[in-house]
Each structure stands twice: as C-alpha cells, then as structure tokens.
Amino acid sequence: MLKSKFDIILLIQKDEWMMELLNAVKSLDLPDWWICAGFVRSKVWDTLHGFEERTNLPDIDVIYYDDINICEEEEKKMEGRLEALIPNIPWSVKNQARMHIRNSVEAYTSSVDAIAKFPETATALGIKMDSHYNLILSAPHGIQDVINLEVKPTPFFAANEKRIEVYEDRVTKKNWELIWSQLKVQHIKS
Template sequence: MEHRKELTDIIVNDKLMIQTLRIVKNLNLNDCWIGAGFVRNKVWDFLHGQNTIKLTDTDVVFFDQSNISETLEKEIELKLTQTDPKTSWSVKNQARMHLRNNHPRYSNTENAISHWPETATAIAVRLNSKNIVEILAPYGLNDLFDLIVKPTPHFDSALFQKRVNEKQWGKQWGKLKI
C-alpha cells in the first residue's frame, strides 16, 4: 500500500502527468489507461534524483471488443495529437493485441498488460470520474520501486534480454538491478 501512495504522490505533484491524464480521461474510452514508460520512467527518475523523462512516447491503452481496427487507434492518436501536439501518442486497443502477440484473447486491460515485457513496465494509471489517480499493477509496485528489471511470467526471456540491451536503461538509471 505504501508504494501506491508514493506513486500517487509522484503523479499528483507532476503537472505534466496530470495534464496528460486529464486529456486521456476526456476521451471516455472503455478501460482506458496510460502505462509503460509514462509511469516507469517517472518513478525511476524520481528514485535516481533526476528528471530525464520527456513525454515523447505516451502509451494509451484501452479495451474495446466492439471495434478492434487499427484505424480506430489512429483516429484516437490524431485526436490526441490535435489536443497536445508536443506529445508522441501511441494508442493500442488491448482487445486486439493478443492477435499481434500470438496470445490467448485478453479479458480486459489489466489482463493485457500482465503480458507486457517487464514487471516494472506492466503498470498503468488513470484519473477516475472524481479525478483520483487509479493504479493498475498486476505484479504490484515493488519491482518498480525496488528498481528491479525482470520479465513478466508471460514474456519470453530471450526477447526480454534483447529489449533490455536495446533500451540501455542501466546507462540512464545506474541503480537498476537488471
């Protein structure tokens, strides 16, 4: 519970994150969250006493089985870009991502992000109808706050190692335990 409060405090005290969460909330998409580096990088920066995060790649995820076309995702990205052109938006309907990832069908966004590469990446946040930060973390927040980088149980370990090598997170955040 302590990490949930800590994450919420980090987000609430970051005007850019709150603004971004409000923009996405106003889309009114089903089971919609912002995840991955939006959360992970901010926390790693916070724990390293630095501010390297730029919201250049903001991963918006939602779950809508009624329309799994990539066209819908591109339309939403365009709308977001028109609202905030400084941010590079990536929108993915998790109701279709099982096809791309060759997995069984996902039941909701939480189930989908449980298949993301790292436990510290498989975290998403949103503002609810009362503008309170909600956190989705199928593996909890300990690895994120303990700076542990490890694969989720659903992710291939060879692909995980390749991803870690390409991202070179250890150079940017020296305290990570990879």
C-alpha cells in the same frame, strides 16, 4: 521515499505535465483506458535517481479495451484527437482487444490483463482517472520491483522460452542502465 501505490499516485498528482496528459486521455472517454508502461515507470525511476528533469519518453502508451471496434484506424483517430488536444507528444494508442493478434498470444480479457502480460514487472504499470478524477494505479505484479529498481520478466514472459528471448532482446536494446545507473537487470539464461 516511495513505499506504496499511494506514494506513486501522489508523485504523479504533483506532476502538472502528467496530470495534463491524464486529463486529455480521460476526455476521450475510452473504455477501460490507462496510460501505462514508461509513463509511470520512468517517473518512479527518475525520482529514485534524484533527477530534476524528466527523462525523455519515446512514446506515451495509451491503452484501452474495446472488443466491439477493433479497427486499427480507430486507434489512429484517437491519436489524432490527443495530438489536437496536446501537440508534440509522441502518443501511441492501442486497443488491447486486438493486440493479442499482433503479439501471437491468447486474447486479453481487459486492459489490466494486457498490462499483466507486459515484458517486465517494473513496466507492467498503468495509471488512469476514475469518473471523479481520482487516480488509480494498476500494478498487477505489485510495485516492489519498480521501487527497488529491479528489472525482471513478468511470469507470463518468464514461462516461455520465446518470450524470454523477447525480454532479453528488449532489455539489451533499451539499455536502461545508461540512464538509470542504479538499476539491477535480471537476465534469464535459456
């Protein structure tokens, strides 16, 4: 069913709601922007589980990279603009040029660099539209884990004991197996 990046792109293209959100974010003209994480991952997992209704998302993660204006107020302004375009969506906008400070890591070099350093490989996904409205899927660790329903840490998280603890806490709290019963979650014992 889902075997390639192209299959995931087609899946998203056929989803009017997802396309509406992508168009809204594109209209902001943010530098190096993506809608990422659960927005893509949950669509894939819902499809692979045969769900007819979309799983509720706690937020819609919009990221961008602007190292000129790293003011958090700018992110809130962008959330407000998105709320005005499409209300009642839990928009979360974050400039990845400042998130390294919050995450206590080396500065990210781009939004894709930040995506590569998300906790799980299956969540390290982003989707955006190019200038011609074609969808582009970023999957720095590939799509195998998300389409094989496997949850494991990214190399960035696996390489550090404190980040492994964050990963373990996160997968425990998220408890995704309650929603998607076919998931295989990898636990790393430190």
